[in-house]
Amino acid sequence: MFTADNMRYLLELSRTGRLADAAKRLGVDQTTVSRKISRLEKDTGIRLFDRGASGWQLTEVGRRLVPYAESVESTLLAALEATSSVSAGALNGTVRILTPDGFGAFVLVPGLASVRAEHPDLFTELLTSTTHDLLTGRDFDIAVTLERPSPRSVVVSKLADYDLRLYASRQYLDTHDAITSLDDLHGHTLIWYVDAFLDVEPLRILDRLLPDSRAHIQTNNIAGHYQAVKHGVGIAPLPSYIGALDNDLVAVLPAEFVAHRTYWLVVPRELTRLARVKAITEALLGIIAKNPALRGDGE
Numbered sequence: 001m002f003t004a005d006n007m008r009y010l011l012e013l014s015r016t017g018r019l020a021d022a023a024k025r026l027g028v029d030q031t032t033v034s035r036k037i038s039r040l041e042k043d044t045g046i047r048l049f050d051r052g053a054s055g056w057q058l059t060e061v062g063r064r065l066v067p068y069a070e071s072v073e074s075t076l077l078a079a080l081e082a083t084s085s086v087s088a089g090a091l092n093g094t095v096r097i098l099t100p101d102g103f104g105a106f107v108l109v110p111g112l113a114s115v116r117a118e119h120p121d122l123f124t125e126l127l128t129s130t131t132h133d134l135l136t137g138r139d140f141d142i143a144v145t146l147e148r149p150s151p152r153s154v155v156v157s158k159l160a161d162y163d164l165r166l167y168a169s170r171q172y173l174d175t176h177d178a179i180t181s182l183d184d185l186h187g188h189t190l191i192w193y194v195d196a197f198l199d200v201e202p203l204r205i206l207d208r209l210l211p212d213s214r215a216h217i218q219t220n221n222i223a224g225h226y227q228a229v230k231h232g233v234g235i236a237p238l239p240s241y242i243g244a245l246d247n248d249l250v251a252v253l254p255a256e257f258v259a260h261r262t263y264w265l266v267v268p269r270e271l272t273r274l275a276r277v278k279a280i281t282e283a284l285l286g287i288i289a290k291n292p293a294l295r296g297d298g299e
Helices: 004-016 019-026 030-044 060-084 101-111 113-118 170-175 182-187 205-209 222-230 275-290
Strands: 049-052 055-058 093-099 122-128 142-145 154-169 236-239 249-252 258-268
Touching: 004 019, 004 030, 004 060, 019 030, 055 060, 093 101, 093 275, 101 113, 101 122, 101 142, 101 222, 101 236, 101 275, 113 275, 122 275, 142 275, 154 170, 154 222, 154 275, 170 249, 222 236, 258 275
Parallel strands: 093 122, 093 142
Antiparallel strands: 049 055, 142 258, 154 236, 154 249, 154 258
């Protein structure tokens, strides 16, 4: 009645909600996906998906099957990993990591040297983005997010806390009017994300701390904010793990303008048993522990 192959099709369609997307992830055509699901429904005698304009949605019975499908997938992945190691105790394969742009570029990438040294046959793919739908599609092995996702099909744990503060270069502060209060910022150049594309609630800090202000220069990544600040263009909120470690930058109004934020570690439930995922997770925790501007869980 149930086969591992058919359960795999159920799992991918439940994640994507669309035949075309599930077919792409599975490397088949849409007809094959539809046929496999129809076969599974015929074998069980129960409708597993509701078909609608918004896509394929699991029925209550379909939702009950998902944990079992994930367990099958997890077991198969673990078996594949066990048989594909190049030598006893070695790790290979690929781990895809999704992170916000600042964490990925300024924390994770500089810390990957230790991973390369310990696991030379392990490949790492890093995708950075700061959007609300970072986890859409589930096409990742590990994710770091600013918003805590629903734990329905993933394991979520707190990774680290950090602070967002205003920073400016010494050059900028030496050549512009003094800043002694938040009101003084109205006469200065502010730098932040593009308003129209900022959909991550924890980053909408200008709306709350400077409600009457709008960023004069807007770019969709922290690297742009940092470069603009470093070259004296203006003032920007930066994570303390960037601003505090650059001697050319100075915190502006550190007591008046500060936002405490949290990074969450997210792993699909079916991947938590994989040795390569565990290795990268341990490496992440080690990177956090060595960064003085990041506070790991429990600190």
